[in-house]
Amino acid sequence: MTEIVVKDLFKDYDRVPVLERVNLTLTDHEFCVVLGPSGAGKTTFLRLLLSQETPTRGSIEIDGRPIAPEPEADRGVVFQRYSVFPHKTVLHNVMIGPELTRSRFLGRLFGKARRELEEKARGLLGQVGLADAVDKYPVQLSGGMQQRLAIAQALIMEPKVLLLDEPFGALDQSTKKSMHGLILDLWRANRMIIIMVTHDIQEAFTLGTRVLMIDKVRHDPQAPEAYGSTITQHLRLDPQRKPSLGLAGAEESRTMQDIFRSWADRMGPAVVADPADEPPRQPELLCHAGE
Numbered sequence: 001m002t003e004i005v006v007k008d009l010f011k012d013y014d015r016v017p018v019l020e021r022v023n024l025t026l027t028d029h030e031f032c033v034v035l036g037p038s039g040a041g042k043t044t045f046l047r048l049l050l051s052q053e054t055p056t057r058g059s060i061e062i063d064g065r066p067i068a069p070e071p072e073a074d075r076g077v078v079f080q081r082y083s084v085f086p087h088k089t090v091l092h093n094v095m096i097g098p099e100l101t102r103s104r105f106l107g108r109l110f111g112k113a114r115r116e117l118e119e120k121a122r123g124l125l126g127q128v129g130l131a132d133a134v135d136k137y138p139v140q141l142s143g144g145m146q147q148r149l150a151i152a153q154a155l156i157m158e159p160k161v162l163l164l165d166e167p168f169g170a171l172d173q174s175t176k177k178s179m180h181g182l183i184l185d186l187w188r189a190n191r192m193i194i195i196m197v198t199h200d201i202q203e204a205f206t207l208g209t210r211v212l213m214i215d216k217v218r219h220d221p222q223a224p225e226a227y228g229s230t231i232t233q234h235l236r237l238d239p240q241r242k243p244s245l246g247l248a249g250a251e252e253s254r255t256m257q258d259i260f261r262s263w264a265d266r267m268g269p270a271v272v273a274d275p276a277d278e279p280p281r282q283p284e285l286l287c288h289a290g291e
């Protein structure tokens with residue numbers, strides 16, 4: 001069982017408080033989603049959990065021990081912008097983490113150890129739907145495929161905690177939805193704790209077993225930077241009892257065209273011109289004979 005305990009966490013930058021008095025306990029197999037306005041300190045919170053930043057006060061423990069002062073393999077991370085190595089194939093991108101950890105100087109394993117690692121990497125790439133892309137380079141992949149690769153890269157290190165910083169923010173809606181299915185499957189199969197930052201409230205409620213809001217509770221108009229953010233809302237959700245999320249549920253079963261039309265309808269008077277209402281153009285204007 002994995003447990004993360006965040007106790008009275010404060011973070012200042014140059015004496016400007018960003019986070020104050022953050023307390024949170026997460027136990028095995030939770031999916032915690034962090035929402036909050038821009039600049040509230042969501043990424044700072046993830047960076048503290050990763051040991052990329054040190055707390056000004058307070059502590060973070062994993063399984064009863066203070067987290068290591070340097071980023072370690074017990075915590076994996078996926079960012080919004082693709083963090084893969086462009087000059088390595090998909091397969092080698094997934095193998096590189098364990099190779100660098102286990103062979104610090106050469107960055108490469110040999111013989112049986114390498115064969116076993118390759119098999120594991122291929123298995124993970126299968127899980128994230130990239131089995132057919134193992135020999136490709138990142139530039140040959142779509143945005144969604146690159147994020148799948150980044151997730152496989154993080155998972156091969158078998159982290160106890162997976163940190164996701166707006167991992168799907170740059171993806172189109174339908175790719176985002178398939179990534180939601182994938183991340184939920186991986187979370188169920190690997191039983192790690194996930195902590196994810198997003199701006200997308202629907203995504204938060206779709207995925208989370210916990211949904212947190214980080215924001216400022218105290219404001220001093222004379223000194224806007226006097227106070228930091230803390231957890232202002234905190235919901236635990238039972239994934240088995242979640243209602244279908246209105247629009248999200250409906251959109252899943254509809255085509256992109258239908259979703260587009262429903263958004264166009266909702267725009268109402270804002271729609272200045274709608275080609276769908278114009279009389280159909282003559283077929284000869286659209287295509288040439290023989291095409």
Ligand SMILES: Nc1ncnc2c1ncn2[C@@H]1O[C@H](COP(=O)(O)OP(=O)(O)OP(=O)(O)O)[C@@H](O)[C@H]1O
Nearest residue numbers: 013014018036037038039040041042043044045199
């Ligand atoms: N290394 C740093 N040095 C100084 N200030 C920083 C540093 N990193 C972040 N900050 C400040 O901390 C505050 C919180 O930043 P953070 O990136 O954590 O917010 P966020 O909630 O993730 O924002 P967004 O939603 O826009 O990504 C901001 O005011 C930012 O300018």
